[in-house]
Amino acid sequence: MTKVMKSTSSSPKKPIDLLSGWPSPSLLPPLHLEAAAHSVLTDPQIAVQSLKYGPDEGYLPLREEIAKWLSRFYVPKNPVTLDRITITGGASQNLACVLQTFTDPIYTRNIWMVAPTYFLACRVFDDNSFSGRLRGVPEDDEGIDIDFLAKHIEASEKDAASQGNTEPMLKTGYPWRRTYKHIIYGVPTFANPSGRLMSLRRREQLVRLARKYDALIVTDDVYDMLQWPSEAGEDRSKFRKAVLPRIVDVDRYLDGGPISEWGNALSNGSFSKIIAPGCRTGWAEAAPKLAWGLSQCGSSRSGGAPSHLVASMIHQMMSKGELDQHMEQVLLPGYEKRFKRMMQAVQSRLIPLGVIIPQPDKDVSGGYFVWLTLPGSLDAEAIRKKVLEEENVTVITGPKFRVAGDEDNEATKFNQNIRLCFTYEDFDLLDEGVTRLARVIKSSLET
Incomplete structure (x- = not known):
């Protein structure tokens, strides 16, 4: 996915990228690849x-x-x-x-x-x-x-x-x-x-x-x-x-x-x-x-x-056995930790505002993404622009995930959806990113 541009806002807040569906650089295996190439x-x-x-x-x-x-x-x-x-x-x-x-x-x-x-x-x-x-x-x-x-x-x-x-x-x-x-x-x-x-x-x-x-x-x-x-x-x-x-x-x-x-x-x-x-x-x-x-x-x-x-x-x-070792010791625990950090923030800051997520499986979680449905009549594109301008957080909204040429399909509009990615941004910024998004959603519900 194309790397997002940083906000042009004058906000001094550190930019947070919850859009890019990329693996974290910290979890890549360059040394294993170097050894394999050798x-x-x-x-x-x-x-x-x-x-x-x-x-x-x-x-x-x-x-x-x-x-x-x-x-x-x-x-x-x-x-x-x-x-x-x-x-x-x-x-x-x-x-x-x-x-x-x-x-x-x-x-x-x-x-x-x-x-x-x-x-x-x-x-x-x-x-x-x-x-x-x-x-x-x-x-x-x-x-x-x-x-x-x-x-x-x-x-x-x-x-x-x-x-x-x-x-x-x-x-x-x-x-x-x-x-x-x-x-x-x-x-x-x-x-x-x-x-x-x-x-x-x-x-x-x-x-x-x-x-x-x-x-x-x-x-x-x-x-x-x-x-x-x-x-x-x-x-x-x-x-x-x-x-x-x-x-x-x-x-x-x-x-x-x-x-x-x-x-x-x-x-x-x-x-x-x-x-x-x-x-x-x-x-x-x-x-x-x-x-x-x-x-x-x-x-x-x-x-x-x-x-x-x-x-x-x-x-x-x-x-x-180096791929299995990398997955077992680095990749899986790293992504699990990131997912649970983001989900804790979603549960404590977004769910109380009325945000909905797909019902998670009671046993297993995985992948790269968390899919949100906004409360009330909030429009995802409006929230995306506002959270970028006011909080310097980049997200991607539901309409982007429509099928090209089928935009009039009423069953697949997704105007109230936002996707968050937990795999790319620094671990320590995942909670802060959700916190900033929650501030924008809360203020939008109040106006």
């Missing part, structure tokens, strides 16, 4: 392979390590196999490759985005000829509003039929390409921006719906491993495994398994949140045929999988 570049065998064009599917040792790592964390009914993994240039870059490979600008009807949405994904969809066909689907207490989605996706099918759509395609068919009629995009675990956790029941309903309407569910599963107990004093060890299966796992077993060899779900993973954004390295997991097809995207075929050199460095970190 191991790669000083071993002639590894160095030669890492500095060449890599295979389309990505650096083989990293694919093998990721398959074992995911199997340990998610504990699926069957282990994750090598042929389900493709190395990517990170979640954002891979989303573009997914669209290039598995959609058609005419045949693919719509992009359905869980809203509030990760708004920067809208540009990726627009770049792939879907401008004007992005549709927001609101959340409910279980995650995506499945009834809303079913109603509108069925209406889109009827509309296409009424127009005599003969389902033409612009793209030529190849054995690695499978074109879907719909794309469903979301962040089901610790969603950006709402922080919600989609229930297992809702994940299963979504897979059944995708199968019915020939949709590919693309999930950004980038926050899954950033989880911790909601209550102080709980045993942290039980949160070192996933509390819910991913949607791509659900598609493997639900109702006897996928209805075709391609499947209807793809998990978009990234090391940006657990190592560093600058690594620009991630992975995709899907049914073997879908994973292989993704690796045949033209940009990969031209030069091999992206981030080949960094992939070899990340493999060093994983194979030596």
Whole structure:
């Protein structure tokens, strides 16, 4: 996310950034990366392979390590196999490759985005000829509003039929390409921006719906491993495994398994949140045929999988246990401490003013963000401007998380919502940032 500009106000107050969805510099692992780079570049065998064009599917040792790592964390009914993994240039870059490979600008009807949405994904969809066909689907207490989605996706099918759509395609068919009629995009675990956790029941309903309407569910599963107990004093060890299966796992077993060899779900993973954004390295997991097809995207075929050199460095970190060590000793306790510091401030200063947050899971918390609903008739944009001008605190408001081109959707306005990020700003300023925001909300309610 773009770094915010500091306030131009003459206020002497120290600026506080609760907007930027970045990891704290204090929690990055430069020494681990330095050691990994040294191991790669000083071993002639590894160095030669890492500095060449890599295979389309990505650096083989990293694919093998990721398959074992995911199997340990998610504990699926069957282990994750090598042929389900493709190395990517990170979640954002891979989303573009997914669209290039598995959609058609005419045949693919719509992009359905869980809203509030990760708004920067809208540009990726627009770049792939879907401008004007992005549709927001609101959340409910279980995650995506499945009834809303079913109603509108069925209406889109009827509309296409009424127009005599003969389902033409612009793209030529190849054995690695499978074109879907719909794309469903979301962040089901610790969603950006709402922080919600989609229930297992809702994940299963979504897979059944995708199968019915020939949709590919693309999930950004980038926050899954950033989880911790909601209550102080709980045993942290039980949160070192996933509390819910991913949607791509659900598609493997639900109702006897996928209805075709391609499947209807793809998990978009990234090391940006657990190592560093600058690594620009991630992975995709899907049914073997879908994973292989993704690796045949033209940009990969031209030069091999992206981030080949960094992939070899990340493999060093994983194979030596350094990534697990960094997460266990630094990242997870650091983010848990930050989250609980912010939530204490929210509970003591904002909730008494009538601010509402999504009902937290009684057992597990995680991710990067806290989503607020303002009380009364307060307008989020007005509060954002006021807290910047008067208190030198930067936040981002709900309207930013609308789906581009679908702003008139009454179910996804978010005019009274604010997102706070607890992962970037200095720990000692998190409480102060919420305190300043509370002052502005209180004064606005009184006027």
